[in-house]
Amino acid sequence: MDKRVLITGGAGFIGSHLCDLFIGKGYSVICLDNLVTGTLGNVRHLIKNKSFKFVKHDITKYITLKGKIDYVLHFASPASPVDYLKYPIKTLKVGSLGTHNTLGIAKAKKAKFMLASTSEIYGDPLVHPQKESYWGNVNPIGPRGVYDEAKRFAEAITMAYHKTHNMDTKIVRIFNTYGERMRHYDGRAVPTFLDQTLSNKPITVFGSGKQTRSFCYINDLVDGIYKLVMSGTNQPVNLGNPHEFSIMELARLIIKLTGSKSQIIFKKLPVDDPKIRKPDISLAKSKLNWEPKVTLKEGLIRTIRYFKQNGKSVYKYRYPV
Ligand code: UDP
Numbered sequence: 001m002d003k004r005v006l007i008t009g010g011a012g013f014i015g016s017h018l019c020d021l022f023i024g025k026g027y028s029v030i031c032l033d034n035l036v037t038g039t040l041g042n043v044r045h046l047i048k049n050k051s052f053k054f055v056k057h058d059i060t061k062y063i064t065l066k067g068k069i070d071y072v073l074h075f076a077s078p079a080s081p082v083d084y085l086k087y088p089i090k091t092l093k094v095g096s097l098g099t100h101n102t103l104g105i106a107k108a109k110k111a112k113f114m115l116a117s118t119s120e121i122y123g124d125p126l127v128h129p130q131k132e133s134y135w136g137n138v139n140p141i142g143p144r145g146v147y148d149e150a151k152r153f154a155e156a157i158t159m160a161y162h163k164t165h166n167m168d169t170k171i172v173r174i175f176n177t178y179g180e181r182m183r184h185y186d187g188r189a190v191p192t193f194l195d196q197t198l199s200n201k202p203i204t205v206f207g208s209g210k211q212t213r214s215f216c217y218i219n220d221l222v223d224g225i226y227k228l229v230m231s232g233t234n235q236p237v238n239l240g241n242p243h244e245f246s247i248m249e250l251a252r253l254i255i256k257l258t259g260s261k262s263q264i265i266f267k268k269l270p271v272d273d274p275k276i277r278k279p280d281i282s283l284a285k286s287k288l289n290w291e292p293k294v295t296l297k298e299g300l301i302r303t304i305r306y307f308k309q310n311g312k313s314v315y316k317y318r319y320p321v
Contacts, residue, residue: 001025001026001027002028003026003027003028003070003071004027004028004029004030004067004068004069004070004071005022005027005028005029005030005069005070005071005072005073006030006032006065006069006071006072006073006102006105006111007019007022007029007030007031007032007073007075008032008033008059008072008073008074008075008076008098008102009032009033009038009074009075009076009077009116010029010030010031010032010033010038010043010054010075011031011033011035011038011039011040011042011043011054012033012037012038012042012075012076012079013038013042013079013177013179013181013182013183013186013218014075014079014116014174014177014218014221014222014225015031015033015038015042015073015075015076016031016038016042016043016181017179017181017218017219017221017222018073018075018222018225019031019043019046019052020046021222021223021226023046023049023051023052025226026051027051027071028051028052028053029046029051029052029053030053030055030065030069031043031046031052031053031054031055032055032056032057032059032063032076033054033055033056033057033076034056034057034058034059034076035056036078036087036090037078037079037080037083037087039183040054042181059076059094059097059098059101059102060090060093060094060097060098060101061101062101063101063102063104063105065105068109069105069106069109069111070109070111070112071111071112071113071114071229072102072103072105072106072109072111072112072113072114073114073116073225073229074098074099074102074103074113074114074115074116074154075116076094076098076102077091077094077095077098077116077147077150077151078090078091078094078147079118079147080186080187080188081143081144081147081187081188081270082186082187082188083186083187084144084146084147085143085146088146089146091146091147091150092146092149092150094150095147095149095150095151095153095154096150096153096154096157099115099153099154099157099158100157103157103158103161103167103169106161106167106169107161107165107167112167112168112169112170112229113158113161113167113168113169113170114169114170114171114172114225114228114229115154115155115158115169115170115171115172116172116174117151117154117155117171117172117173117174117236118147118148118151118173118174118175119173119174119175119176119238119240119277119279120138120144120147120148120151121136121138121148121151121152121155121173122134122136122137122138122274122277123136123137123138123139123144123148123272123274124137124138124139124272124273124274124275125137125274125276125277128276128278129242129244129278129279129280130238130277130278130279130280131238131280131282131283132173132235132236132237132238132280132283136148136152138152139272142271142272143270143271143272144271144272145272155171155236158171159171162234168234169234170228170229170231170233170234170237171234171235171236171237172224172225172228172236172237172239173236173237173238173239173279174221174239174240175213175214175216175238175239175240175241175277175278175279176188176189176190176213176214176215176216176240176277177215177216177217177218177221177240178190178191178215178216178217178218178299178300178303179217179218179219179299179302179303179306180218180302180303180306181218181306182303184307189213189247189250190215190250190254190300190303191307192204193250193251193254194254194258194300194303194304194307195307196262197254197255197258197260197262198258198260198304198307198308200260200261200262201262202262202263202264202265203251203254203255203262203263203264203265204265204267205247205248205251205264205265205266205267206247206266206267206268206269206270206273207247207266207268207269207273208248208266208269209246209247209248209251209264209266210246210247210248211246211247211269211273211274211275211276212244212245212246212247212275212276212277212278213244213245213247213250213277214240214241214242214243214244214245214277214278214279215241215243215245215250215296215299216239216240216241216292217241217292217294217296217298217299217302218299219294220241220292220293220294221239221240221292223290224239224284224288224290224292225239227288227289227290228284228288228290231287231288233287235283237283237284237287237288238279238280238281238283238284239279239281239284239290240278240279240281240292241279241292241296242278242279242280242281242292243295243296244276244277244278245296248264250296251264252264253296253297253300254300257297257300257301257304258304
């Protein structure tokens with residue numbers, strides 16, 4: 001196969017799994033990352049592969065790459081609330097300038113383009129479950145606004161390039177995803193609870209723990225992303241697992257699966273933390289014939305194995321802000 005894919009954020013959690021998937025299917029992959037939140041360790045096993053190339057670059061700066069590119073997958077961005085609160089301006093810049101630059105290179109190379117968008121564009125939703133037709137409830141100047149509004153802008157500019165330049169663009173709205181290669185110190189609920197239980201430290205549940213999320217295992221997600229890239233649709237598509245859990249249920253399940261002695265402690269709920277979240281995936285089912293296969297229990301068992309084998313606890317209490 002002589003198809004070449006550019007993956008921005010390719011050394012990140014989702015990006016590195018996409019590198020594996022495309023290499024596995026016989027594509028050449030250029031992995032571009034500035035390593036602010038991504039790590040080389042995520043792609044170290046690919047470095048010697050002739051079909052794989054790593055380029056350290058900040059995509060908010062102009063991108064020059066030689067040779068043809070068939071697909072541009074734009075996955076670069078801090079994505080954990082802890083990270084986008086730590087890097088608010090970088091988050092805004094990668095979503096705006098970075099998306100502009102990656103659309104520019106896709107246009108120049110006549111490549112298909114995919115934007116990694118997010119369930120965060122729905123904000124603290126007033127509609128449940130969230131369908132793609134819902135416009136959202138976002139506080140533009142709240143702490144999460146830097147991520148939510150950057151991604152909303154990114155969707156707008158992607159659609160504008162599609163309509164103005166007739167480019168083949170895709171928008172994937174990714175709901176909470178977990179799995180191997182999340183960092184112990186990531187800050188998101190799954191890796192934080194795993195890190196805490198595996199070192200028998202208290203589990204930090206924010207607020208009452210009644211807020212809900214729907215957790216998708218990484219292999220299911222990248223399978224859906226591939227199907228969307230290859231599909232004929234240009235409208236945004238939700239990808240996520242529609243099984244909804246409260247954060248307390250998640251904490252209890254992780255305690256059970258790790259056999260940990262950790263106690264649950266309660267901390268202040270972060271500002272603008274969405275109260276409920278669950279994707280409506282009927283569009284993905286009908287357009288892509290996709291739905292997640294891995295249960296939360298099975299996915300957590302696999303992720304626990306990875307957490308036990310990789311890395312020591314470097315957990316620091318960084319929430320709430
Ligand atoms: N959360 C928690 N304890 C933690 C980290 C997160 O209770 O140590 C909660 C957080 O307040 C939110 C949910 O878990 O309600 C999911 O948070 P996460 O950071 O994973 O992602 P989000 O869906 O908020 O982007």
